Amino acid sequence: MPSQNTPVKHDGGRAPFGARLAAAMLARGPLCVGIDPHPQLLAAWGLDDSIEGLRSFSLTVLEAVEPLAAAIKPQVALYERHGSAGLAVLEELLAAAAQTEVLTIADAKRGDIGSTMAGYADAWLRDGSSLAADSVTLSPYLGFESLRPALDLAASNGRGVFVLALTSNPEGASVQHVGGAESVAKRIVQAAAAENQRYSAQALGSVGLVVGATVGSALTDLGIDLATVHGPLLAPGLGAQGATGADMRASFGAAYPAVLATSSRGILAAGPSVAALRAATVETLQGL
Numbered sequence: 001m002p003s004q005n006t007p008v009k010h011d012g013g014r015a016p017f018g019a020r021l022a023a024a025m026l027a028r029g030p031l032c033v034g035i036d037p038h039p040q041l042l043a044a045w046g047l048d049d050s051i052e053g054l055r056s057f058s059l060t061v062l063e064a065v066e067p068l069a070a071a072i073k074p075q076v077a078l079y080e081r082h083g084s085a086g087l088a089v090l091e092e093l094l095a096a097a098a099q100t101e102v103l104t105i106a107d108a109k110r111g112d113i114g115s116t117m118a119g120y121a122d123a124w125l126r127d128g129s130s131l132a133a134d135s136v137t138l139s140p141y142l143g144f145e146s147l148r149p150a151l152d153l154a155a156s157n158g159r160g161v162f163v164l165a166l167t168s169n170p171e172g173a174s175v176q177h178v179g180g181a182e183s184v185a186k187r188i189v190q191a192a193a194a195e196n197q198r199y200s201a202q203a204l205g206s207v208g209l210v211v212g213a214t215v216g217s218a219l220t221d222l223g224i225d226l227a228t229v230h231g232p233l234l235a236p237g238l239g240a241q242g243a244t245g246a247d248m249r250a251s252f253g254a255a256y257p258a259v260l261a262t263s264s265r266g267i268l269a270a271g272p273s274v275a276a277l278r279a280a281t282v283e284t285l286q287g288l
């Protein structure tokens with residue numbers, strides 16, 4: 001575990017991810033737009049479920065939301081289902097986004113034993129990797145410490161991670177709530193808080209958590225204080241999964257300023273018109 005005084009080195013002059021995200025949230029508001037090219041959405045947009053459809057969908061969403069959102073979150077599974085050509089579209093999307101102000105969160109939910117984790121860290125967080133994003137989502141099911149290669153690489157080059165803690169799906173509780181007052185989720189929250197001690201106390205740390213907008217009273221029930229994390233809280237579940245801005249304020253309480261709400265289908269359903277996607281993004285922001 002790094003000490004509070006561990007120096008943070010940055011490649012290429014990039015500021016830490018947490019500080020960059022906090023600045024983006026301040027300037028644009030606390031919204032991430034998910035880019036989830038489901039086959040049904042491609043069809044609703046009049047696009048084929050093909051590489052060209054995937055490319056058109058992805059670049060249209062980027063064009064629409066990059067001036068408005070703090071971050072975009074491409075769902076990696078929906079690129080992987082198109083094979084290597086789909087991943088090439090994701091690479092193109094990430095490269096195009098890197099030319100804009102919007103930050104990127106690759107929703108890959110990676111996690112493995114440490115030696116293999118180093119490969120995932122290289123893919124999603126290493127400078128020069130064609131899939132490198134500003135941050136990536138990670139699964140701690142093999143133990144938080146197994147994520148070490150990604151935690152350290154991100155800290156070394158101004159990138160970030162979001163570790164699953166309390167997910168937005170109803171099935172998550174069967175694992176994450178286990179242990180009651182000493183729940184699995186609480187252990188993950190504590191580990192992220194310890195990890196963020198390596199970052200300046202003046203800004204958000206770069207180790208974020210995924211905590212669903214749908215968690216309701218779970219944080220209170222499990223005695224989890226997210227204000228201790230000092231990192232960003234990525235909150236899926238807004239819109240299509242039913243959660244609202246009011247729900248999030250009620251659930252997150254004092255930790256709400258660190259919440260980056262994310263919505264995919266709730267905004268994407270407005271496409272393919274860029275103007276309509278922008279209107280849906282603004283409307284979603286107004287509800288936060």
Ligand SMILES: O=c1ccn([C@@H]2O[C@H](COP(=O)(O)O)[C@@H](O)[C@H]2O)c(=O)[nH]1
Nearest residue numbers: 034075167168169236240241263264265
């Ligand atoms: O707990 C989690 C973690 C990740 N997700 C992902 O977020 C989006 C949500 O899409 P919507 O269309 O806004 O429901 C999707 O990519 C999920 O895989 C999540 O929903 N919950």
